[in-house]
Amino acid sequence: MIILRHYKVDDVSYVSQKDILRVLQRGLKRAKIDVKYSQGFIPHMLTYTSTPVPLGVQSLAEYFGVECSGIDKDEFLKRYNASMPVGMRAVESFYKDKNPNIAAIVTASDYRVKSSQSLSKEIEKIAESQSYFIDVNKKGEVIKKDIAPMVYALKVEDDTLCMRLATGNTNLRCDDVIRHINGKFGCDIKINDIFRTAQLVRDNGSFRDVEEVLR
Amino acid sequence: MQDKLKDILLKVQKPARYVGGEYNLPDMDKPCEERVCLCFCDKYEVGMSNIGTRILYHMLNDTDGVVCERCYAPDVDMAQQLKINNLPLFSIETKRDVKTFDLIGFSVQFELQFTNIAYMLDLMGIPYYAKDRGEEYPPIVAGGPCVVNPMPFAPFFDAVLIGEGEKNLKELVELHTLCKRQKLSKKEFLERATKLNGVYVPSLNNPVKRAVLEDLDKAYFPTKILVPNCEIVHDRSTIELFRGCANGCRFCQAGFYYRPIRERKVDTLVRYATELMDNTGYDELSLSSLSTSDYSQLKELVARIKEEADKRKVKLALPSLRLDSFEAEIYEDMQGASLTFAPEAGTQRLRNVINKNISEEDILTSLTAALKYGVKNVKLYFITGLPTETDEDLQGIVDIVKLVKQLHYKYGKSKLLNIVVSTSVFIPKPLTPFQWEAQIPIEEMYRKQDFLKDNLRIKNVKYSWHDAKASVIEAVLARGDESIARAVVRAYELGCVFDSWSENFDYDKWIKAFEETNVDYKKFLNGFKEDETLPWDIIDNGVKKSYLLKERHLAYEGKTTPNCIGKCNGCGANKFARCFK
Numbered sequence: 001m002i003i004l005r006h007y008k009v010d011d012v013s014y015v016s017q018k019d020i021l022r023v024l025q026r027g028l029k030r031a032k033i034d035v036k037y038s039q040g041f042i043p044h045m046l047t048y049t050s051t052p053v054p055l056g057v058q059s060l061a062e063y064f065g066v067e068c069s070g071i072d073k074d075e076f077l078k079r080y081n082a083s084m085p086v087g088m089r090a091v092e093s094f095y096k097d098k099n100p101n102i103a104a105i106v107t108a109s110d111y112r113v114k115s116s117q118s119l120s121k122e123i124e125k126i127a128e129s130q131s132y133f134i135d136v137n138k139k140g141e142v143i144k145k146d147i148a149p150m151v152y153a154l155k156v157e158d159d160t161l162c163m164r165l166a167t168g169n170t171n172l173r174c175d176d177v178i179r180h181i182n183g184k185f186g187c188d189i190k191i192n193d194i195f196r197t198a199q200l201v202r203d204n205g206s207f208r209d210v211e212e213v214l215r
Numbered sequence: 216m217q218d219k220l221k222d223i224l225l226k227v228q229k230p231a232r233y234v235g236g237e238y239n240l241p242d243m244d245k246p247c248e249e250r251v252c253l254c255f256c257d258k259y260e261v262g263m264s265n266i267g268t269r270i271l272y273h274m275l276n277d278t279d280g281v282v283c284e285r286c287y288a289p290d291v292d293m294a295q296q297l298k299i300n301n302l303p304l305f306s307i308e309t310k311r312d313v314k315t316f317d318l319i320g321f322s323v324q325f326e327l328q329f330t331n332i333a334y335m336l337d338l339m340g341i342p343y344y345a346k347d348r349g350e351e352y353p354p355i356v357a358g359g360p361c362v363v364n365p366m367p368f369a370p371f372f373d374a375v376l377i378g379e380g381e382k383n384l385k386e387l388v389e390l391h392t393l394c395k396r397q398k399l400s401k402k403e404f405l406e407r408a409t410k411l412n413g414v415y416v417p418s419l420n421n422p423v424k425r426a427v428l429e430d431l432d433k434a435y436f437p438t439k440i441l442v443p444n445c446e447i448v449h450d451r452s453t454i455e456l457f458r459g460c461a462n463g464c465r466f467c468q469a470g471f472y473y474r475p476i477r478e479r480k481v482d483t484l485v486r487y488a489t490e491l492m493d494n495t496g497y498d499e500l501s502l503s504s505l506s507t508s509d510y511s512q513l514k515e516l517v518a519r520i521k522e523e524a525d526k527r528k529v530k531l532a533l534p535s536l537r538l539d540s541f542e543a544e545i546y547e548d549m550q551g552a553s554l555t556f557a558p559e560a561g562t563q564r565l566r567n568v569i570n571k572n573i574s575e576e577d578i579l580t581s582l583t584a585a586l587k588y589g590v591k592n593v594k595l596y597f598i599t600g601l602p603t604e605t606d607e608d609l610q611g612i613v614d615i616v617k618l619v620k621q622l623h624y625k626y627g628k629s630k631l632l633n634i635v636v637s638t639s640v641f642i643p644k645p646l647t648p649f650q651w652e653a654q655i656p657i658e659e660m661y662r663k664q665d666f667l668k669d670n671l672r673i674k675n676v677k678y679s680w681h682d683a684k685a686s687v688i689e690a691v692l693a694r695g696d697e698s699i700a701r702a703v704v705r706a707y708e709l710g711c712v713f714d715s716w717s718e719n720f721d722y723d724k725w726i727k728a729f730e731e732t733n734v735d736y737k738k739f740l741n742g743f744k745e746d747e748t749l750p751w752d753i754i755d756n757g758v759k760k761s762y763l764l765k766e767r768h769l770a771y772e773g774k775t776t777p778n779c780i781g782k783c784n785g786c787g788a789n790k791f792a793r794c795f796k
Contacts, residue, residue: 011236014224015444019231023444026496027238029527037528056225083496085238085444192221 561611
């Protein structure tokens with residue numbers, strides 16, 4: 001199979017993951033890529049995605065795996081980019097023998113967001129706390145959540161905030177953290193200005209970029 | 216605007232509807248003299264499914280010097296955010312304030328969308344009535360199926376385009392560009408517009424003939440169409456096989472309005488289908504028309520398109536197959552396990568009255584064939600409240616359902632058969648032989664629905680019915696005159712929007728709106744006299760009034776008129792373009 005790293009930026013950041021899958025599959029058809037189908041009663045394309053970013057958040061590190069034949073990875077990337085809506089550009093492609101199940105192996109993501117004003121260093125204390133409760137919205141209900149075990153790093157550099165947050169089975173939504181920071185520290189960081197910059201795998205106590213692990 | 220939008224997009228449901236960025240988006244930055252905004256009076260997912268506006272959007276964008284953008288009725292949560300943030304309604308593509316465009320076009324598809332015209336104008340910050348808008352506002356025009364009788368919404372518009380937009384919208388945009396170059400006023404532009412085919416200017420009340428394409432095969436048809444990023448109602452590509460309908464069902468407005476009948480050639484359609492499949496990546500292609508099985512070379516067409524579709528793993532959909540020409544072999548290949556039939560009336564007598572030329576035998580043969588192929592779901596559509604209808608005709612609906620059950624028992628390949636019966640309420644629409652009829656009283660609508668509810672309590676049969684109150688308002692809006700416009704505005708002010716979405720429809724507010732604006736709505740529910748001038752008589756739609764009247768009389772005699780494929784019945788529509796060209 002071929003795995004792609006692609007962007008999800010600008011207008012498509014407002015497209016839900018369910019819809020993105022459809023966008024990707026239609027793009028493959030337009031690109032005339034010979035995708036394999038499942039053998040079930042209703043055959044479907046054998047494609048795999050990574051853990052999605054929240055609606056409105058942009059990403060430079062989305063992964064998309066495709067079981068296909070008769071095409072090399074560079075040609076795949078070229079045709080894919082010619083067949084996708086603006087904002088869905090692929091930047092890397094590589095082979096894997098079988099589905100690596102990226103959604104299951106990724107345990108953290110890096111995010112970067114720029115604010116219109118300088119940010120307080122006080123924000124970094126979130127990562128230093130033993131426990132830190134914020135309000136999060138869970139199925140329409142606001143609940144308190146201790147995010148301290150899920151914030152692996154948080155750094156402020158003038159107007160830019162970089163975060164490493166739990167992703168996957170233990171998951172911390174970056175938009176929940178930013179909403180909290182906006183409320184608590186009087187910032188005006190826009191959710192749409194958040195970029196996921198990398199997806200990471202925990203390896204012997206440290207984090208490695210998922211792409212590095214897979215390649 | 217873009218920055219402010221960022222703040223509100225995550226506060227509304229389905230923000231993808233408002234951001235655009237679809238695949239195949241035309242070039243919005245090309246040099247242009249004329250920037251047009253096409254507005255659709257319903258949500259994105261409905262508007263994006265509409266083939267008419269799709270054609271016009273791409274046609275204008277494929278015209279040198281013209282850029283066309285879109286605007287859909289925003290959902291109420293978005294409208295609320297726009298108001299809170301003091302933002303005007305904007306175009307999808309470049310997020311421009313709609314009132315800054317050179318020309319604004321509204322597509323009015325359905326009577327229960329009329330309040331959405333007021334809703335969108337309000338959000339644009341544009342006065343409702345054309346008479347209240349000076350030179351600072353661009354000309355605002357309307358088109359779409361509701362222009363059969365444009366009177367109820369005509370006061371909102373500077374011009375109403377009657378007929379086929381491929382012809383009159385293109386000409387109107389060209390004229391507007393010319394007038395702009397010559398620095399002519401809006402009034403002068405509108406005066407000149409009356410000289411075009413199919414342009415009605417309400418302030419000038421000019422008699423108008425419908426604009427009709429002479430040769431559909433040569434007409435513009437886009438194959439590099441927008442592919443939405445979020446799910447829409449009809450998420451598939453569509454080719455239009457032909458325009459018009461030969462059957463002449465006496466209740467059907469579309470059947471008369473879209474005449475003359477003009478087909479596209481098989482070669483043209485196969486080319487369009489192939490290009491659409493390649494350009495969109497959709498996994499379904501619909502072969503559309505008012506009565507698909509009447510296409511003269513359907514077998515050849517389906518065979519050739521299916522070959523291309525199979526290569527691309529694309530499924531074909533054939534809506535609007537007629538019961539009498541149901542072809543089991545096509546069905547076997549295409550439809551899978553669900554079948555929709557529309558006998559419309561329960562007895563042969565009433566089917567003769569409405570000229571639905573289907574016999575009991577046709578129903579029997581077609582259903583038997585379908586059941587033998589393993590159909591698991593049958594949907595049956597009927598209309599209640601048709602002229603001359605009695606309880607015997609309602610019992611006929613029940614009898615058809617029982618017959619289907621018996622046939623399934625005898626021939627059915629599938630173990631289980633689900634039957635869904637849907638009834639709508641008859642609305643005597645303009646430009647039909649029944650345009651003079653009265654609508655049945657609301658109490659009678661309920662009684663008929665109750666009759667069917669009681670008698671269709673049968674295992675594996677589900678009965679659904681159209682809201683009687685919505686049918687009353689739809690009839691008033693379809694048959695009304697200019698006075699209706701002020702009631703539409705009042706209804707909007709009282710909170711009526713998206714009336715076609717049943718959860719939003721509020722009958723009491725509509726009645727209040729009619730009363731507060733002194734509009735005698737009941738007179739539009741009563742029948743019209745045959746010698747009376749009807750609100751829509753100023754429009755020459757092609758089909759002669761005398762023909763409609765003759766058909767009405769035949770209906771009361773229970774006599775049918777054959778379809779006009781073999782022999783012309785002389786309805787008059789071919790004065791605009793030759794039928795079957």
